[in-house]
């Protein structure tokens with residue numbers, strides 16, 4: 446493994462399941478090996494691996510890991526074990542649809558086999574296929590989205606929808622990378638993204654690694670920057686797109702409302718695997734996370750110990766605030782949606 450995120454993947458298989466521990470960034474780029482399902486679930490819950498497309502791969506590799514760890518050579522028993530592992534994986538984080546999507550794809554591939562060895566190989570093959578596809582799809586999506594950016598654009602983004610949120614390349618940041626590859630000069634404003642700082646720890650870090658032009662702001666600065674004419678467009682990723690709303694990191698809705706108030710385009714970049722058109726906003730559970738994420742940072746107390754805290758990890762942005770959904774099949778302008 447080379448210690449640069451530009452040539453490495455976020456999650457991969459090498460005689461076992463490996464991932465970059467994103468909780469250690471930007472201080473350290475550290476790969477960790479998953480030795481048990483318990484370790485993988487902990488890694489998903491604590492955001493060592495995170496971001497919707499990376500979670501899709503983690504879901505599938507999780508099934509491959511469960512298969513590898515199982516001593517069973519009875520195909521029926523093994524498939525039952527994998528179903529249970531799938532339930533554990535899918536319930537680790539409820540909002541990003543890709544996690545269930547990836548686990549289900551690997552479970553389906555496993556179920557098509559009639560020997561234990563065949564099941565193990567099929568689950569891993571499917572996970573590897575998802576990882577390969579993720580990179581190719583992000584690049585396609587990037588090419589299509591890059592046509593929406595003009596030379597000199599100053600682009601606001603929120604959270605991390607980059608290489609680290611995917612197997613590689615990125616969705617929202619993939620669009621920016623593709624535009625830069627086309628020779629356009631793009632300046633990124635990265636919102637720090639409270640409470641877990643995916644914007645400052647991950648987005649700013651991965652853009653700087655590649656020499657891309659980035660300025661870090663706190664999210665409450667976005668409205669003021671728009672008002673001063675310093676932002677041309679906003680692009681974010683998505684964890685789930687229902688028929689009426691985009692679910693993404695908490696704070697996304699604020700930027701969308703502000704973009705509309707300042708007549709700026711607000712784009713969402715996501716692969717088709719993030720679309721969940723069978724559901725609407727009201728059906729979806731927004732993950733709520735622990736109070737400690739708001740009350741302390743690195744052991745330093747930031748709030749009174751007994752304060753009541755509400756910490757939703759995501760919000761829903763109604764589609765009428767979205768200028769375009771950038772996918773591998775092209776850009777869809779709501780109410781037009783991709784045919785899935």
Ligand code: MRU
Nearest residue numbers: 495496497604606610682683694
């Ligand atoms: O809680 P996280 O860090 O998993 O949230 C991630 C996001 O909200 C990203 O913006 C989203 O997954 C898009 S990933 C390309």
